Amino acid sequence: xxxxxxxxxxxxxxxxxxxxxxxxxxxxxxxxxxxxxxxxxxxxxxxxxxxxxxxxxxxxxxxxxxxxxxxxxxxxxxxxxxxxxxxxxxxxxxxxxxxxxxxxxxxxxxxxxxxxxxxxxxxxxxxxxxxxxxxxxxxxxxxxxxxxxxxxxxxxxxxxxxxxxxxxxxxxxxxxxxxxxxxxxxxxxxxxxxxxxxxxxxxxxxxxxxxxxxxxxxxxxxxxxxxxxxxxxxxxxxxxxxxxxxxxxxxxxxxxxxxxxxxxxxxxxxxxxxxxxxxxxxxxxxxxxxxxxxxxxxxxxxxxxxxxxxxxxxxxxxxxxxxxxxxxxxxxxxxxxxxxxxxxxxxxxxxxxxxxxxxxxxxxxxxxxxxxxxxxxxxxxxxxxxxxxxxxxxxxxxxxxxxxxxxxxxxxxxxxxxxxxxxxxxxxxxxxxx
Amino acid sequence: xxxxxxxxxxxxxxxxxxxxxxxxxxxxxxxxxxxxxxxxxxxxxxxxxxxxxxxxxxxxxxxxxxxxxxxxxxxxxxxxxxxxxxxxxxxxxxxxxxxxxxxxxxxxxxxxxxxxxxxxxxxxxxxxxxxxxxxxxxxxxxxxxxxxxxxxxxxxxxxxxxxxxxxxxxxxxxxxxxxxxxxxxxxxxxxxxxxxxxxxxxxxxxxxxxxxxxxxxxxxxxxxxxxxxxxxxxxxxxxxxxxxxxxxxxxxxxxxxxxxxxxxxxxxxxxxxxxxxxxxxxxxxxxxxxxxxxxxxxxxxxxxxxxxxxxxxxxxxxxxxxxxxxxxxxxxxxxxxxxxxxxxxxxxxxxxxxxxxxxxxxxxxxxxxxxxxxxxxxxxxxxxxxxxxxxxxxxxxxxxxxxxxxxxxxxxxxxxxxxxxxxxxxxxxxxxxx
Numbered sequence: 001x002x003x004x005x006x007x008x009x010x011x012x013x014x015x016x017x018x019x020x021x022x023x024x025x026x027x028x029x030x031x032x033x034x035x036x037x038x039x040x041x042x043x044x045x046x047x048x049x050x051x052x053x054x055x056x057x058x059x060x061x062x063x064x065x066x067x068x069x070x071x072x073x074x075x076x077x078x079x080x081x082x083x084x085x086x087x088x089x090x091x092x093x094x095x096x097x098x099x100x101x102x103x104x105x106x107x108x109x110x111x112x113x114x115x116x117x118x119x120x121x122x123x124x125x126x127x128x129x130x131x132x133x134x135x136x137x138x139x140x141x142x143x144x145x146x147x148x149x150x151x152x153x154x155x156x157x158x159x160x161x162x163x164x165x166x167x168x169x170x171x172x173x174x175x176x177x178x179x180x181x182x183x184x185x186x187x188x189x190x191x192x193x194x195x196x197x198x199x200x201x202x203x204x205x206x207x208x209x210x211x212x213x214x215x216x217x218x219x220x221x222x223x224x225x226x227x228x229x230x231x232x233x234x235x236x237x238x239x240x241x242x243x244x245x246x247x248x249x250x251x252x253x254x255x256x257x258x259x260x261x262x263x264x265x266x267x268x269x270x271x272x273x274x275x276x277x278x279x280x281x282x283x284x285x286x287x288x289x290x291x292x293x294x295x296x297x298x299x300x301x302x303x304x305x306x307x308x309x310x311x312x313x314x315x316x317x318x319x320x321x322x323x324x325x326x327x328x329x330x331x332x333x334x335x336x337x338x339x340x341x342x343x344x345x346x347x348x349x350x351x352x353x354x355x356x357x358x359x360x361x362x363x364x365x366x367x368x369x370x371x372x373x374x375x376x377x378x379x380x381x382x383x384x385x386x387x388x389x390x391x392x393x394x395x396x397x398x399x400x401x402x403x404x405x406x407x408x409x410x411x412x413x414x415x416x417x418x419x420x421x422x423x424x425x426x427x428x429x430x431x432x433x434x
Numbered sequence: 435x436x437x438x439x440x441x442x443x444x445x446x447x448x449x450x451x452x453x454x455x456x457x458x459x460x461x462x463x464x465x466x467x468x469x470x471x472x473x474x475x476x477x478x479x480x481x482x483x484x485x486x487x488x489x490x491x492x493x494x495x496x497x498x499x500x501x502x503x504x505x506x507x508x509x510x511x512x513x514x515x516x517x518x519x520x521x522x523x524x525x526x527x528x529x530x531x532x533x534x535x536x537x538x539x540x541x542x543x544x545x546x547x548x549x550x551x552x553x554x555x556x557x558x559x560x561x562x563x564x565x566x567x568x569x570x571x572x573x574x575x576x577x578x579x580x581x582x583x584x585x586x587x588x589x590x591x592x593x594x595x596x597x598x599x600x601x602x603x604x605x606x607x608x609x610x611x612x613x614x615x616x617x618x619x620x621x622x623x624x625x626x627x628x629x630x631x632x633x634x635x636x637x638x639x640x641x642x643x644x645x646x647x648x649x650x651x652x653x654x655x656x657x658x659x660x661x662x663x664x665x666x667x668x669x670x671x672x673x674x675x676x677x678x679x680x681x682x683x684x685x686x687x688x689x690x691x692x693x694x695x696x697x698x699x700x701x702x703x704x705x706x707x708x709x710x711x712x713x714x715x716x717x718x719x720x721x722x723x724x725x726x727x728x729x730x731x732x733x734x735x736x737x738x739x740x741x742x743x744x745x746x747x748x749x750x751x752x753x754x755x756x757x758x759x760x761x762x763x764x765x766x767x768x769x770x771x772x773x774x775x776x777x778x779x780x781x782x783x784x785x786x787x788x789x790x791x792x793x794x795x796x797x798x799x800x801x802x803x804x805x806x807x808x809x810x811x812x813x814x815x816x817x818x819x820x821x822x823x824x825x826x827x828x829x830x831x832x833x834x835x836x837x838x839x840x841x842x843x844x845x846x847x848x849x850x851x852x853x854x855x856x857x858x859x860x861x862x863x864x865x866x867x868x
Binding site for chain 1: 598603611635638639759839842
C-alpha cells in the first residue's frame with residue numbers, strides 16, 4: 001500500500017508566525033518518511049484548492065528555504081476567507097473529498113483562527129459520515145488570541161511584542177515637546193482586547209504612559225473618557241491612550257461608527273462641521289464588521305473638547321505582518337504546533353485542534369501541547385477576564401503582564417539583504433496567482 | 435582661565451538617531467578634558483533654555499547610559515519648534531547671551547533640521563555682531579533628507595530602512611488573498627520624496643510591488659493615477675501604491691485637501707456621500723502645513739472607481755521613532771557628526787553645520803565630514819532630482835537605490851528588557867517637564 005499524502009493550508013489573516021507552523025508541518029512530515037508520502041500545500045486555502053491550485057512543498061522547499069520560511073511573515077501559501085456551507089448536503093463536500101482521494105490525501109492540516117477551525121470541524125464531520133479515513137487537524141493561529149481551550153495562540157506573542165515595542169517608541173516620540181498633547185493609539189482587536197492590553201507592557205516605570213487603556217470587554221463611554229483625559233492632562237504633559245479598534249458603548253454601538261451627531265451630543269454643542277468621517281463599517285465574507293477609525297473619532301473629540309495637540313496613530317497591518325519584531329518564543333511554539341499536528345494525525349487523531357497548556361510561569365514558563373475537540377473551539381471567543389480590567393475600565397491589572405510577558409520573549413535573527421529582511425517569496429505558478 | 439562649557443540642544447521632529455548625535459557630542463566633549471569644562475543639555479531646545487531648564491549631562495550620564503542613549507530614538511533632551519525672531523533687536527538675543535555668559539558657555543551645538551539651522555544661523559550672526567566668542571555649530575538631523583550641502587542627513591537612513599522593511603512586509607501581507615486589491619501606503623514627506631522613494635528598496639525582483647510610487651517632486655493627477663491603477667490591476671492581483679503625504683496637483687493643491695467635490699469631479703459623477711473627510715491642513719509654528727490623509731483620499735477614489743478591496747496604511751510616527759529598525763550606518767554617522775561638531779568648534783569654526791561628503795559608492799561607500807556655512811543651509815530644501823523620477827511620475831529609477839542602499843545597511847543590537855527595547859529615559863527634574 002502506498003503512503004498517504006499530506007495537504008496543508010493557511011486561512012484567515014496573516015501573522016508573523018503562520019509560516020513557522022507551516023514549516024513545522026513540512027519538517028515533521030519530511031522526517032516521517034516511513035509514514036508519509038508527499039506534502040502538498042493548497043494555494044489560497046480551501047478556496048484555491050477547490051479550483052485545483054496546490055503545490056508540492058517537499059519538492060519546492062529545501063532546508064535553506066525552510067529556514068527562511070520559518071521567519072517569513074504573512075501566509076506563504078496565500079490565504080482565503082472562505083466559509084464552507086452549513087448545509088452538509090452541498091456539492092462542495094463530495095467534490096472536495098473526490099480531490100482528496102485523487103491526490104491520495106491521508107492528512108489534512110489547516111492553520112488559522114476561529115473560522116478556519118470551523119472548516120476543520122465541518123470537513124471532519126463530513127468525512128466521518130462519509131466513511132473517509134482522512135484525519136483533519138487544526139493548527140491555531142491568530143494575533144487576537146481569542147481561541148478557547150488553549151492557553152494562548154501562535155501569532156499573539158509576536159503581535160503583542162510589536163504593539164508593546166511600538167507603543168514604547170510612540171510614548172518616547174510623543175514626550176519630546178513641551179506643550180500638552182494627547183496621542184491615541186488604535187490597536188487591532190474586534191471583540192477582544194488581548195492585543196491592546198499588551199500596550200501596558202510598554203511602561204518602563206509605575207505611572208509611565210500609556211496612561212489609559214480601553215478594551216472592548218468593557219463598555220466605553222465618552223463621558224468616562226472625557227473625565228479620564230481631563231484628569232491625566234492635569235497630571236502630565238503627554239497623555240498616551242491605547243484603544244482597541246472594537247471598543248463600543250453600553251448600547252453595543254461601535255465608537256468608530258460615531259459621527260457628527262454623536263460627537264455633538266457628547267460635546268453638548270455642535271461639533272465643527274467637517275469633523276465627521278469616523279470609520280465606515282462594512283461586512284467581510286463571514287459577516288464580521290470590518291472596523292477602522294475609532295482613533296480618529298476620539299482624536300476629534302479630544303481636539304474639540306480640550307483644544308490640545310492631538311494625534312491618532314493606527315498601528316495597522318504591521319501588528320500582524322512585522323517579522324522583524326517576531327517573538328522567538330512565538331516562532332518556536334508555532335513551529336512546534338505544526339509538528340505536533342502531524343504527530344497527532346499519525347497517532348490517529350482527527351477533528352482536533354492543537355492546543356497549548358501552560359506549565360509554570362515567569363522564569364519557569366513551560367508549554368505542553370495537547371489535542372482538543374475542534375468542534376468546541378470554532379465559533380467561540382475567549383475574552384480578557386473582566387477581573388483583569390481595572391475599575392473604570394481604563395487600565396488592566398498585573399495579571400495581564402504575568403500572562404503575556406513569557407510570550408513576547410526573544411528576538412529572531414532574520415537574514416538581511418541590502419539592509420532589509422530577505423524573506424521567502426512563493427513562486428507564482430498559476431496564472432490566477434500573479 | 436577656567437575651561438569653557440558646552441551647551442547642546444535638540445530641536446524639531448524626533449528621529450531614530452538624534453540621540454546618537456547627542457551621544458557623539460557628549461563623548462567627544464568628555465574626551466577633551468583639557469579643552470572643555472561641563473557639558474550642559476538644554477531641555478526642550480532654546481525654548482526650555484530661555485526658561486532656565488537645562489541639565490549637566492556629564493554628571494547625569496555614565497558610560498552605560500551613553501551606550502543606551504546612542505540607540506534610543508526620539509529626543510532625549512526634549513525638543514521644541516521655536517523660531518527665533520527675525521528682528522535682531524529682539525530682547526530674546528541679549529537675554530539668551532546673558533545666560534550663556536552666566537553659564538560660561540564657549541560652545542553651542544544644536545541638532546536639528548532646517549529650522550534648527552535657522553536658529554544656529556541667527557545666534558551665530560547675533561554673536562558675531564555682539565562680539566561674543568561663543569562658537570555655534572549645527573548638527574544635521576531629519577528623516578526628510580532635505581538639507582542642502584550635505585550628501586545626506588542623519589536620521590534618513592534609519593527612516594528609509596524602516597519604510598523599506600515595512601513596505602516589504604505590507605507587500606507580503608497584501609498578497610495573501612486571491613481577490614484583487616489595492617493597498618495605499620502613505621509615507622512621511624511634506625515637500626520632498628526621499629523617504630517615499632525608499633519604498634522601491636522593498637522590491638525583491640523586477641516587477642515586484644510597490645507597483646506605483648508617487649513623490650511630491652512630480653505633479654500628481656487623479657487622471658494619471660486612475661490610468662496607472664487600471665493598468666496595474668489588469669496585470670496583478672495585488673497592487674501596492676506608495677505616496678508621499680505631500681503630493682499635490684499641478685495647481686499646487688495638496689491631494690489630502692481634496693474633498694467630496696474634487697472626488698466627484700474626478701469620478702465624473704457624485705461621490706458617495708460620507709466619503710468626504712480627507713485630510714485637514716493646519717499650520718505649525720513655522721507656518722508649514724501639517725498634512726495628513728492623502729492615503730485616505732486615494733483609498734476612497736479607488737474604492738469608488740474600481741470597486742476592489744482597498745486599504746490605506748499610514749506609516750505614521752514609526753518612521754521617525756522606530757529604534758528597532760535603525761540603520762547601523764546611520765547611527766554611526768550620526769554619532770560621528772556629533773563628534774565632528776565638537777572638533778570643528780574646538781578648531782575655531784562657528785556659524786557652520788557638519789556636512790557629509792560621499793566618497794565612493796556601493797561596497798566602496800565611505801564618508802568624509804566637512805563644515806559648511808550654516809547660513810547657506812537654513813531655509814533651503816534639497817529635492818529628489820527630477821531626472822531620477824521616471825516618465826509619468828509613478829516610479830523612481832536605479833539612481834535612487836544606488837544612492838540610498840549604503841545608508842540603510844546594518845542592524846543595531848538593542849538591549850532588551852522583557853522582550854522589548856530598554857531605551858534610556860530622562861529623569862524629569864523640572865515640574866514643567868512631567
